[in-house]
Amino acid sequence: xxxxxxxxxxxxxxxxxxxxxxxxxxxxxxxxxxxxxxxxxxxxxxxxxxxxxxxxxxxxxxxxxxxxxxxxxxxxxxxxxxxxxxxxxxxxxxxxxxxxxxxxxxxxxxxxxxxxxxxxxxxxxxxxxxxxxxxxxxxxxxxxxxxxxxxxxxxxxxxxxxxxxxxxxxxxxxxxxxxxxxxxxxxxxxxxxxxxxxxxxxxxxxxxxxxxxxxxxxxxxxxxxxxxxxxxxxxxxxxxxxxxxxxxxxxxxxxxxxxxxxxxxxxxxxxxxxxxxxxxxxxxxxxxxxxxxxxxxxxxxxxxxxxxxxxxxxxxxxxxxxxxxxxxxxxxxxxxxxxxxxxxxxxxxxxxxxxxxxxxxxxxxxxxxxxxxxxxxxxxxxxxxxxxxxxxxxxxxxxxxxxxxxxxxxxxxxxxxxxxxxxxxxxxxxxxxxxxxxxxxxxxxxxxxxxxxxxxxxxxxxxxxxxxxxxxxxxxxxxxxxxxxxxxxxxxxxxxxxxxxxxxxxxxxxxxxxxxxxxxxxxxxxxxxxxxxxxxxxxxxxxxxxxxxxxxxxxxxxxxxxxxxxxxxxxxxxxxxxxxxxxxxxxxxxxxxxxxxxxxxxxxxxxxxxxxxxxxxxxxxxxxxxxxxxxxxxxxxxxxxxxxxxxxxxxxxxxxxxxxxxxxx
Numbered sequence: 070x071x072x073x074x075x076x077x078x079x080x081x082x083x084x085x086x087x088x089x090x091x092x093x094x095x096x097x098x099x100x101x102x103x104x105x106x107x108x109x110x111x112x113x114x115x116x117x118x119x120x121x122x123x124x125x126x127x128x129x130x131x132x133x134x135x136x137x138x139x140x141x142x143x144x145x146x147x148x149x150x151x152x153x154x155x156x157x158x159x160x161x162x163x164x165x166x167x168x169x170x171x172x173x174x175x176x177x178x179x180x181x182x183x184x185x186x187x188x189x190x191x192x193x194x195x196x197x198x199x200x201x202x203x204x205x206x207x208x209x210x211x212x213x214x215x216x217x218x219x220x221x222x223x224x225x226x227x228x229x230x231x232x233x234x235x236x237x238x239x240x241x242x243x244x245x246x247x248x249x250x251x252x253x254x255x256x257x258x259x260x261x262x263x264x265x266x267x268x269x270x271x272x273x274x275x276x277x278x279x280x281x282x283x284x285x286x287x288x289x290x291x292x293x294x295x296x297x298x299x300x301x302x303x304x305x306x307x308x309x310x311x312x313x314x315x316x317x318x319x320x321x322x323x324x325x326x327x328x329x330x331x332x333x334x335x336x337x338x339x340x341x342x343x344x345x346x347x348x349x350x351x352x353x354x355x356x357x358x359x360x361x362x363x364x365x366x367x368x369x370x371x372x373x374x375x376x377x378x379x380x381x382x383x384x385x386x387x388x389x390x391x392x393x394x395x396x397x398x399x400x401x402x403x404x405x406x407x408x409x410x411x412x413x414x415x416x417x418x419x420x421x422x423x424x425x426x427x428x429x430x431x432x433x434x435x436x437x438x439x440x441x442x443x444x445x446x447x448x449x450x451x452x453x454x455x456x457x458x459x460x461x462x463x464x465x466x467x468x469x470x471x472x473x474x475x476x477x478x479x480x481x482x483x484x485x486x487x488x489x490x491x492x493x494x495x496x497x498x499x500x501x502x503x504x505x506x507x508x509x510x511x512x513x514x515x516x517x518x519x520x521x522x523x524x525x526x527x528x529x530x531x532x533x534x535x536x537x538x539x540x541x542x543x544x545x546x547x548x549x550x551x552x553x554x555x556x557x558x559x560x561x562x563x564x565x566x567x568x569x570x571x572x573x574x575x576x577x578x579x580x581x582x583x584x585x586x587x588x589x590x591x592x593x594x595x596x597x598x599x600x601x602x603x604x605x606x607x608x609x610x611x612x613x614x615x616x617x618x619x620x621x622x623x624x625x626x627x628x629x630x631x632x633x634x635x636x637x638x639x640x641x642x643x644x645x646x647x648x649x650x651x652x653x654x655x656x657x658x659x660x661x662x663x664x665x666x667x668x669x670x671x672x673x674x675x676x677x678x679x680x681x682x683x684x685x686x687x688x689x690x691x692x693x694x695x696x697x698x699x700x701x702x703x704x705x706x707x708x709x710x711x712x713x714x715x716x717x718x719x720x721x722x723x724x725x726x727x728x729x730x731x732x733x734x
Contacts, residue, residue: 097232168205306362306529322372351411360399363399368391375390491537664728686703
């Protein structure tokens with residue numbers, strides 16, 4: 070037995086070149102397909118439809134090949150598909166250079182690479198492409214769901230590499246090992262996130278759609294323009310108040326002020342700007358922090374009426390707070406509001422004249438109505454009360470789906486259809502006031518908001534978009550009048566859902582009557598807000614604040630790189646020491662083997678660091694021929710238990726007895 074083992078040990082091992090080239094096993098194909106599908110899924114929201122469809126077809130083809138155990142397509146076919154894909158990208162984007170065509174080409178290369186896999190290096194290349202695509206999605210979207218998909222895609226890609234290294238391992242073992250490896254990288258990821266020097270603004274410049282319109286308010290208003298937003302659950306902004314919240318009737322978030330009217334559409338007009346508002350804040354004060362979503366406009370959408378703030382704000386003569394430039398990324402602002410402040414007490418005659426202008430040839434019946442309401446004379450305040458009383462008794466209906474209106478939109482709303490959304494009410498009321506000789510203008514913005522009980526934030530959605538009227542009265546200045554409240558007071562007190570007529574339903578995610586859905590929406594909003602504030606909002610200023618709290622007053626790039634390097638070395642050393650200790654402490658087989666090797670070393674036969682158990686056993690057997698069989702049995706059993714597919718505790722205990730019973734003479 071001893072001679073036979075010595076003879077086998079002397080045979081040269083197989084060289085790597087003689088090993089057969091690995092093929093794509095079903096397990097490897099499963100994990101690669103899963104990794105590619107999860108990686109490409111968020112990209113489909115930004116790809117052209119033909120590109121998403123082509124990627125889906127190619128992945129389906131790969132799945133069919135794996136299911137049927139078919140060989141990869143011919144190289145000429147793959148070459149033709151590659152050229153056709155390149156032509157499609159060139160035709161769709163007009164060029165090959167830039168982020169969008171580059172990401173599209175990477176997606177197609179990933180799908181085509183899956184079709185041509187023949188060797189282990191092809192699998193590794195496909196996994197690397199998955200990693201690149203997981204990074205590329207953050208050019209477009211950095212939301213929490215996309216980040217979760219990226220983590221899942223990374224996990225599956227790691228599992229695909231594990232399946233390549235050990236095709237015989239079970240799926241659960243591969244998933245568990247992949248999760249363990251991913252977890253080991255989390256401390257380093259967190260350290261890099263906190264300490265790596267931050268860059269102000271996007272790393273690759275502004276997104277391709279930075280100058281394009283987004284969902285939200287416009288600087289024009291016509292019938293149907295705001296009702297189109299009524300079914301949008303997208304968040305416009307969040308407000309976190311440091312004290313009590315303003316009552317619902319005071320939650321008017323001011324947007325563009327519309328003064329020009331052509332008979333159907335209201336538009337903004339240019340007005341001078343200043344660094345301070347034209348009014349003096351007075352009365353109640355509300356302090357809050359606003360997190361405003363990008364809308365590609367200069368509007369701050371502050372709570373009426375904003376005062377000077379730490380941010381470099383501008384104020385129009387129409388009392389609108391403006392940003393220095395269009396908002397193209399999520400931003401936070403520390404603001405204050407004085408809702409009871411009088412404004413425009415000494416308004417210029419030019420502004421008042423513009424607030425009386427009406428186009429000729431439009432809405433004749435509305436003009437006649439205004440003339441009848443002013444026939445009794447009286448002050449502007451008295452005329453205002455008569456117009457309000459008339460509209461309150463006109464049986465107008467508030468609806469999210471108003472009918473289309475023609476040339477005389479105000480006449481048709483007031484006298485014919487009698488159904489409309491907030492823009493219909495605001496437009497009609499403003500026209501009546503101007504026709505009655507009272508200066509009036511339309512203000513677009515948002516009204517209300519929903520308090521999230523999870524984090525206490527006031528969440529304002531696009532569905533809260535609203536329009537109201539401001540009239541100018543001598544001695545009182547600009548006075549807010551909300552004509553919508555005349556027909557649907559619930560809209561102001563309880564929101565859109567409470568004001569709609571019976572039978573007119575909202576989209577599922579906006580319904581308030583389903584408690585479980587409302588609770589789910591609140592929890593998701595709170596989680597998304599925490600992600601936005603703590604992760605996406607971690608900018609250079611917040612990094613400097615963190616380092617200052619840790620005692621690092623100087624925070625230039627040199628210090629950050631040095632600190633990062635030192636912590637990395639310390640963490641690596643601690644991790645290696647912990648892993649070594651854990652392996653020895655938890656593995657009884659390894660502990661017994663180390664004790665056996667120490668015993669042999671005391672007997673004058675230490676094991677070399679590079680010496681494996683089989684070679685060590687052969688050397689011990691040659692040095693101690695009387696115990697050769699026992700020594701070879703011990704080392705062979707250890708190698709089998711150490712490197713075999715499975716081990717039993719009884720086998721480990723039996724090996725321990727063999728080691729203890731070994732007598733050295």
